[in-house]
Amino acid sequence: MIELDNVTKIFKQKNKFIYACDNIDIEIGEKQVFGIIGPNGAGKTTSLRLISTLMNPSSGKILVNGFNTVKDKMKIREIIGFLTSEMRLPDNYTPRELMKFFGKLNNMKNSDLSDRIEFLTNLLSLEEYVDVLIGKLSTGNKQKTLIAISIIHNPSIIIFDEPTAGLDLSAAQSVLRIINIMKDDGKTIILSTHNMTIAERMCDRLAFINEGKIIKEGHIEDIKELYGSKDLEEIYFNLI
Amino acid sequence: MKDTIIVFKKELKGILRDKRLLITITLIPLLFIPTLFYFVGQTSSSVKYEKITIAYKESSGFINLLKKNDVELLHIDDVNIAMKFDAWNVFVQEDDKQNEITVYINTKLDNFNVIKRRIDYYYSEYKNETIERNLKALKILPSKIYPKKIVIKDVTERKNRYSIVLSFLLPYLILIYLFSNAMGVGLDSIAGEKERGTLQLLLVNRIKRNSILFGKLFATMSVSLTGTVFSLIGIFIAVKMNFMNFESNINFIMKPDDFFFLSLLIISLSMFIVSILIFISTYSRTIKEGQGYVMPIYLLIIILGISSLTPGSSIAIQYAHWPFISSVTGMVKLLVGEYSLQDIFTAMVSNIVLASILIRLSAYFFNKESIIFRK
Numbered sequence: 001m002i003e004l005d006n007v008t009k010i011f012k013q014k015n016k017f018i019y020a021c022d023n024i025d026i027e028i029g030e031k032q033v034f035g036i037i038g039p040n041g042a043g044k045t046t047s048l049r050l051i052s053t054l055m056n057p058s059s060g061k062i063l064v065n066g067f068n069t070v071k072d073k074m075k076i077r078e079i080i081g082f083l084t085s086e087m088r089l090p091d092n093y094t095p096r097e098l099m100k101f102f103g104k105l106n107n108m109k110n111s112d113l114s115d116r117i118e119f120l121t122n123l124l125s126l127e128e129y130v131d132v133l134i135g136k137l138s139t140g141n142k143q144k145t146l147i148a149i150s151i152i153h154n155p156s157i158i159i160f161d162e163p164t165a166g167l168d169l170s171a172a173q174s175v176l177r178i179i180n181i182m183k184d185d186g187k188t189i190i191l192s193t194h195n196m197t198i199a200e201r202m203c204d205r206l207a208f209i210n211e212g213k214i215i216k217e218g219h220i221e222d223i224k225e226l227y228g229s230k231d232l233e234e235i236y237f238n239l240i
Numbered sequence: 241m242k243d244t245i246i247v248f249k250k251e252l253k254g255i256l257r258d259k260r261l262l263i264t265i266t267l268i269p270l271l272f273i274p275t276l277f278y279f280v281g282q283t284s285s286s287v288k289y290e291k292i293t294i295a296y297k298e299s300s301g302f303i304n305l306l307k308k309n310d311v312e313l314l315h316i317d318d319v320n321i322a323m324k325f326d327a328w329n330v331f332v333q334e335d336d337k338q339n340e341i342t343v344y345i346n347t348k349l350d351n352f353n354v355i356k357r358r359i360d361y362y363y364s365e366y367k368n369e370t371i372e373r374n375l376k377a378l379k380i381l382p383s384k385i386y387p388k389k390i391v392i393k394d395v396t397e398r399k400n401r402y403s404i405v406l407s408f409l410l411p412y413l414i415l416i417y418l419f420s421n422a423m424g425v426g427l428d429s430i431a432g433e434k435e436r437g438t439l440q441l442l443l444v445n446r447i448k449r450n451s452i453l454f455g456k457l458f459a460t461m462s463v464s465l466t467g468t469v470f471s472l473i474g475i476f477i478a479v480k481m482n483f484m485n486f487e488s489n490i491n492f493i494m495k496p497d498d499f500f501f502l503s504l505l506i507i508s509l510s511m512f513i514v515s516i517l518i519f520i521s522t523y524s525r526t527i528k529e530g531q532g533y534v535m536p537i538y539l540l541i542i543i544l545g546i547s548s549l550t551p552g553s554s555i556a557i558q559y560a561h562w563p564f565i566s567s568v569t570g571m572v573k574l575l576v577g578e579y580s581l582q583d584i585f586t587a588m589v590s591n592i593v594l595a596s597i598l599i600r601l602s603a604y605f606f607n608k609e610s611i612i613f614r615k
Binding site: 053056074082084093107133150 | 253254437440441443445447613
C-alpha cells in the first residue's frame with residue numbers, strides 16, 4: 001500500500017516558487033497497476049521521485065508499505081524498483097554484468113542472483129544479448145536491460161516513468177507484455193505515461209495530474225461512467 | 241565496505257574495457273616520454289658551440305689575448321670597407337691615446353646576447369691579466385690587492401647534480417600526472433552518470449552514498465596511480481638510456497624506507513586529488529560543466545607545483561604546510577634523502593583528512609535534491 005497524504009513539493013527557481021506537486025492525496029492498493037497521466041511538466045516524474053525516496057516532500061507525508069519515505073529510505077529502497085525514460089545505460093558493460101552489479105548491491109546471494117538473471121533473461125527474451133556489450137544493443141534491448149536491472153531484486157513495488165518513451169512499436173509491445181507479466185505476478189505497479197491507449201490497457205486505476213494537482217482519480221470504468229464517455233483521451237482533454 | 245568493493249569492481253571493469261583510456265595511461269607515457277626526452281636531447285646537443293669572428297685593424301693587447309681563445313680573428317685594412325662587410329660578428333678598435341677599446345656589434349643579430357657575454361668575459365680576462373702584469377712591474381703581489389677567491393665544491397655524495405635536478409622535477413611531474421590521469425575518469429564517474437540518467441538508478445538502491453563515492457574514488461585512484469607509474473617508468477627508461485645527453489649518468493638510488501614513504505605520500509596525494517574531482521563531479525550537471533570547474537584548479541596545482549622546481553622559494557617556505565605544497569616538498573625531500581618523518585606524516589594525514597572532508601561534502605551533495613536534480 002502506498003499513501004500520499006497532502007503531499008506538496010515546491011521548487012525555487014529564480015525567486016519563483018513552483019508547485020511541482022500541490023496537495024496530492026492518493027492511495028494505491030497492493031497488486032494494482034496505478035496510472036499517472038498528465039502532460040509534460042505536470043508533476044508526474046516528481047511524484048514518482050518522491051515515492052521512490054529520491055526526493056523529500058516539502059510538506060505532507062508518503063508511506064510505502066507503512067514506511068515513511070523520509071525516515072525509512074533504506075527500507076523502502078529494498079522493496080521498490082524504479083525506472084525512468086531518462087536513463088541511458090553505460091556502453092561498456094553487458095546486461096548480465098549490470099544485473100549482477102545491482103543484484104549484489106541488493107544483498108542477493110550468488111545462487112539466487114544467477115537464478116534471477118536466468119529468469120529475467122528468459123522473461124525479457126534477452127538470451128542472445130545478455131553477454132553483449134550494451135553499446136551494441138538495440139534501443140528495445142537496452143530498455144529491456146533497464147527493466148531487468150530495476151527489478152533484479154524482485155521488488156514488490158515497481159515504478160515506471162514513461163517506460164515506452166522513445167521505443168518503436170514492437171519494443172513498446174515487449175515492455176508492456178513484461179509489465180503485464182509483473183502485474184499477474186502480484187506486483188504493485190505505478191506507471192506514468194501520457195499515452196492513453198497504454199493507460200487504458202494496463203491500469204486498474206488512474207490519476208490525472210496537471211500543474212502539480214490531481215484533477216481526477218479513480219477506477220477507469222468509474223471515470224468513464226462519470227464523464228459519460230468511453231474515450232479516455234476525450235475525458236483527458238476535457239479535464240486539463 | 242562490501243558495497244564499496246562492489247562499486248569499485250564494477251567501475252574498474254568499465255575502465256579496463258576502455259581501450260583508449262588504457263592506451264592513454266600505459267602505452268602513451270611509455271612511448272611518448274622517452275621519445276620526448278630523446279628529441280629534447282638531440283635538439284640540445286645539436287646546438288653547437290658557435291665560433292665568433294672578431295675583426296681588427298691593429299693588433300694590440302686585447303687582440304693578442306683573443307688569439308689565445310677560441311675565436312676567429314680577421315685582419316682588416318680599411319675600416320670603412322670593414323664597416324660594410326658582414327663576415328665578422330664584432331669589430332674591435334683600440335685607441336691608445338684615449339685608452340679605449342671600441343667594440344662594434346650589430347644588436348640585431350640573433351646571437352647578440354651570447355656574443356656580448358663572451359666579449360665581456362674576454363675583456364674581464366684581459367683586464368685581470370693587464371692588472372696582474374702591471375702589479376708585477378710595480379713589484380706588488382696580486383694577492384695583496386685582490387680579495388680571496390671563492391671556490392665552490394659539491395659535497396653531495398650520493399647523487400650528482402643531474403640527480404638533484406631530477407629530484408626537484410619529479411614531484412612536480414608526479415603532481416601533474418596524478419591530476420591529468422584522473423581528470424577524465426573522475427569527472428565521468430558521477431557527472432557522467434547524471435548525464436546518462438543512471439545515477440538515479442544507483443541512488444534508488446539500498447546502498448549508502450559513502451559506499452558509492454568511495455568505490456568511485458578508489459577506481460579513479462587506480463587510473464591516476466597506474467598512469468603516474470607508467471609515466472615514471474617512461475622517465476626512468478629515458479634517464480637510464482640517457483636520451484637527454486647528460487654529461488654523466490644519473491645515479492638515482494633510493495633506500496627501501498624512502499621508497500616506501502614516497503609511495504604512501506603519492507597514494508595519499510592521489511586520494512586528495514581524486515576526491516577534488518569526485519566533489520566537482522558530484523556538483524556538476526554534466527562533464528562539460530565539471531571541466532569548467534576543474535581547469536582553474538589544474539592551473540593552480542601547476543603553479544603550486546612549480547614551488548618544487550625552485551627550492552627555497554618564498555612559496556615553498558611560507559606555505560610549506562599547504563595542501564599540494566606539503567606533498568610536493570615532502571617528495572622532494574624524500575628523493576633528495578633529507579626528510580623528517582614528521583613532515584611526511586603531516587603531509588599524508590592532511591591529504592587523507594582533506595580527502596575525507598571532500599567525500600563527506602560529496603555525500604552531502606548526494607542528498608541535496610537541488611544538486612542531484614539540478615537543471
